[in-house]
Amino acid sequence: MPSIQPCRPWQVFLIFLRLGLTSFGGPVAHLGYFRSEFVTRRQWLSERSYADLVALCQFLPGPASSQVGIALGLSQAGYRGALAAWVGFTLPSALALMLIALGIAGAGQAMPDGILHGLKVAAVAIVAQAVWGMGRTLCPDTPRITVMVVASCWVLLVPSAWMQLGVIAVAGVIGPLIVKPDKLADRDALPITVSRRAGLYWLTLFFVLLLGLPLLNAFWSSQVLSLLDAFYRSGALVFGGGHVVLPLLQAEVVPSGWVSNETFLAGYGITQAMPGPLLTFAMFLGASMQSAPSGWLGGLLCLIAIFAPSFFLVFGTLPFWEQWRRNLRLQATMQGINAAVVGLLLAALYQPVWITAIVQPQDVVLVLVALMALMAWKLPPWQVVSMCALVGWWPAR
Template sequence: METSVNSNSKTSVFSVFKTFLKLGLTSFGGPVAHLSYFRKELVERQKWVNENQYSQLLAICQFLPGPASSQVGFALGLLRAGWFGAISAFIGFTLPSVILLIAFASILPYLSGEMGIAAIHGLKLVTCAVVADAVWGMFNKLCPDITRRLLTLAVMCMLLFVDSTWSQMFAVFVGALMGIWLCKQPEVETENTINVHYSKKFGLMLFTIFTVLLLMFMLVGGHDGLFTIAQIFYNAGALVFGGGHVVLPLLQDSVVGTGLVGNEQFIAGYGASQAIPGPMFAFAAYLGALIPVEQGPFLGVFVALIFIFLPGFLLVGAALPLWQAVSHRRTAANAIAGVNAAVVGILAAVFYDPILTSAISSLFDVAVAGIGFIMLMYFKRSPLLVVFWCIAMSMLSSYFY
């Protein structure tokens, strides 16, 4: 029987920050890979939550707009060390990517040589190994019967043939319905529930703040400076499903189309955001530094960063106590079982396209990524070691061939 481990008293705020700072420095590969890193570090190693609790967090964040991996990290920090833990998780996970993204953009021209291209290719191989490990582990844990395995396969096939912004959201919704119908589960045991330290009333207040801000930014116009930055990035964070790869084109319309940022500057930062660890939503900090405001670029960075993440975090905070109130019911358990199977199918589809299709170009790549997978799955090595392995092998191959 799994033990509940999400006690606020067990981990200090600084410990949460330190853990997520490490993740922020090493979590390459985008949101799907981030969720894999979180599971490896916080479920398997540190046991902050058990597999069932983690799968519930995944399901909740898949239903909400915003950056799913950052929302899961925020929720993990919240469950582990309260609101300060949630904030420290956000800062720890995001700060490295903010610093690296701005620095990376300045050195991007120097990474156009063979060694730079090989290093970036190595990071893609890291993503293959990490996501393969996560998909396999979650498949075994979350899909123990033929019904859920078939649901996972159906979702994976659907997403491989239907390329749409809303397809993942639709898959999660269908997974919930199929779970209620087909995945008959016992009521959620007490040790598997997600326990938050605040009431549904406070959650409703958070949702009210989210709604008021969204209406204000959608209806009020004609302002300049910091208000414009807050408006652009809050709307992007509140209305986008699918994470960083979807929000970047939306931001391009908002900042390039309005002349706030040049197209060449945007493309340079867009390229950099594909190679950094941590959340792709940190791209907002890069754009905030470029948008001219009287108060200076530092405040532009701060406002852009806070307002693109804020709506997703408000929604997570609002959803958790509501989920706590219904999660013990058998219908909710059935729905989550179906959603978990759908999420595994989503991860499997993303693992194939675009991760495998963009990273694997030779048998050598297969061997390097395969050894990285074995290091994670069977020898339980640190993902950081896999990062060094894949980059070194990629650069070595480029040097000789």
């Protein structure tokens, strides 16, 4: 196993800042960048240990690539290293999305209608690719395909954030009844040490906020508490990767009138063209709020709220992971949840993505071309999003 040469927090920040500026392509691509940087080049950990760390972060709710980065920073420079890794990896796309959101809000219509429509069409292709890829991986057999379809039908017929949570809970109960995971071979211990007592503190904080914020908001309702509750809950329940935040956030911010559906989909499309984590979309939404807090304050509030659960979960679960990852029943529970997550994303592909973006035959043609560019030609998402925005803008010239 490689020897680990600890870094200082500022060194961790610079390493992840470069990755945050160049890591296009979504969570799976980010994990590839990390492997090249930290296993092959810097040898911070072994191939097997890296695979274990990725497995842990995919097992947890939240953005897997950001959680892997937080854990890597923690291994090098403690809690300050974890924060430095997250800031470096998140800062470029968060700042860009903030400036774009402020431009749209300040000008009223900073982008032409054609570009906004092209971005919404691009979102259709991006989500469709995510549904296809996740479905092939997470729903490989008839029982899990059934869970996926039932979950999709359920949330389409009864659209609400709480119904989505109910779907996830039921799928978790069903998982051990329909899935029989294989036993895992012995693995190297993860090169990160956090005491079990500290881990329990972090897990307690995670659940206290998850359950306490809705109660506080119910008794002392305010815009700030409502935003903290909505974005923290979304960040805490994003099973399956950053794409799954789309239906959760849409159910929170659009019906409440915080952000219009057009702005939501345009921002989601713009986010695909950014490097770094997809959950920086929260920065755009917070800055685009139609009531205070908005702008820089709203963006930072929503960004911190949606990523806070990732810190708590990584810090809280690392001390117990060696034991948990050998629990076959827990693996089966997560596999059932993952199948339901694909169903949620499939439902989101129709509502709100498809019905608000596809209004004429030309839009279907553009979606098909975008899908071919993503899945057959293997173009990076930022190029496909740029192409769709340009095509949407060109006829309006």
